[in-house]
Amino acid sequence: MTSLRTRLPTVGPGEHRTRLTGVLAAAAALAVSVLGLAGLTLAVVVVQTLDPDGGLPLTASARVAGQLWLLGQGAELQLSSGPVRLAPLAVTAGIAWGLSRAAGSVVSLRQSGTARGAAAVLAVVVAVHVALSAGLVLLVDASDASIALPRAVLGAGVVALVAGGLGVLRDSGLGAELVDRFPGPGRVVLRAVAAGTLALAACCTAVVAVALVHDVAGLARVITGLGGAGAGAAGQVGLSLLLLPNAVAAVMGLAAGPGFLVGAGTFVSTSGVTLGSVPALPLLAALPDTQAVPLLAFLSQALPALAGLVAGAVLGRRLGDDDGGTVIAALWGLVAGLGVGICAGLWVLVAGGRLGDAALAEVGAPALATGLAIAAQAALAAAVAAAVSRWRSRG
Template structure:
């Protein structure tokens, strides 16, 4: 009789495949530092180039040029700069847009190169880490750039850096991790419709303001060229001057939008530029200001331009309703009015960033009256959105039977 011997081999667990990527906190910290480094180096490089173009480096030194670049970078965050006692608070919004774009892309990079994120608390921590790294470096730059002749504002620097890093960087991380798509899927269709209509309406009005400024400048090209020639600038100075004007181009487009809304804007204390009246007096020798209309009453037909915001809101509401299902006219009108209202809010917020002081005395007041712009924008664009949504729904109903009848039988 023999005993059966059973030998059991111990099975080792299969090796666990490590999850690709790094923790989101690590990539977010690197992304925040990258966003600062890329934009700061770009601003400093442009300042160095302008310094050499201006006088070949004959005046000042490299540190001065680098400090100018860092000051411009801080102003892009909304920081007010005090130059030998003169406040300069006009934010170059083209630079701000570049900062927002880079922060978004760095945030998206951080999200894509991190571990898979399924918990929103992890994403919130990543956004906080991104913003923390960004703000800390911004504070260091503000401290190092402070001199007796040029003093950037610390509080506005911190606020601007926090908003850009948290909003743009956080949105980028939401896209990179895929959590933004998950959130959008949970949002009701009518909210997406209203939001899309509001954004499109605001962007259309901004584009209309840009067209208005471009056309006005085209008709005043001779005056602008004469102002530029009287400044007697060298080639390098003229290029630098052109760069400065390009940096404030979005500001001019937003002020043009305020003009179309009705309240207009001011280029100095006690001045008004609107479709109904213009009171300017002497203006600075800035070539682009040649596009401003002359003093006195304006032609009556200019009031027609105030219909542009309503038209922009109507088109925006129609775009928001483009892929929506058929609905009662009263509901379509309600959603269109909501889209127009929020479009007015968005454009008002943008216009509020377009102005700021450019010195003391008369030039301490540049920009649009925010409260009046808000009233005009929300009222006009709400009516336009309502009409646009109703017309779109009516046209969709009229076209739908024709398309059904034209189909195969």
């Protein structure tokens, strides 16, 4: 007689392990959204406490935080003045970092070193994050500030897929295996591209800081001209910090040559400046005060070449003994410089957007023109720097 126990389906240790991995991945993705939204809500609440009239209630503050969270992932907020489609890249970077760490930590903890196991973790993280974003749209949607569900879901999926995928590739070891399959010093080139891009971003941030310091009086007028409300001033300063990476992207467009737009009436480039009305945002105090092209704009034209020099120097120093001489280093320097241009172009692409239908319908720099210009300048500089650095390293 066959026992009842032998007839029941059994779950092997492999299936238990898979289920536990899925649960951990879902919990990690949930933690990213919960902690991120809690932090944004707390920041909004703290700002509202400075309002002498009491500010927004907790539910309204949470709604504002949720809208910022969705905007950071490419959602579109439909207001009475028109659509708002400008991602605060500081929020985007925070979400991407959290998802990358969440997916990578689960892969590392569960030792999911196979492509199938890593893909399963990534699929769970993406699915949970998209589902949470869809639910958040339904919660924060209002008659005076509606959010289109398809765009919000698509944006959340792209952010989760890219950020989670990078985390999975990094912590599972599959990324290193993938890079090693390509001919040449793939890891060294990627590090050079990262170094050049970060150097370009740091220099562009310095340009924004210098421009703000140069017009301290204008910055003070903007901050103090908000009706005397501390909540308004703190909120505008906080929003400026969230949009600082967007301003860095605008400076990339300025440094590359095409310039950038702040609506239909304001255009800044090295060939001319057109000024129009802009929002009372402290960050926009960095814009020129006159139609004359500032000296800082001319000096910024050296930044793409400087980024290429950094990329080339890193490349030349890290090449191995079997990676060739100065000529080969120069060729790989060209590749690294092109990579810097691609990264800059993508940065500018996600940093632009629109703030309504009227005068601010277009904000940002042209991504394609900026990326191509930076790639050309950085590639030439990186080739020279890589060759010289390689020659010096070989004695």
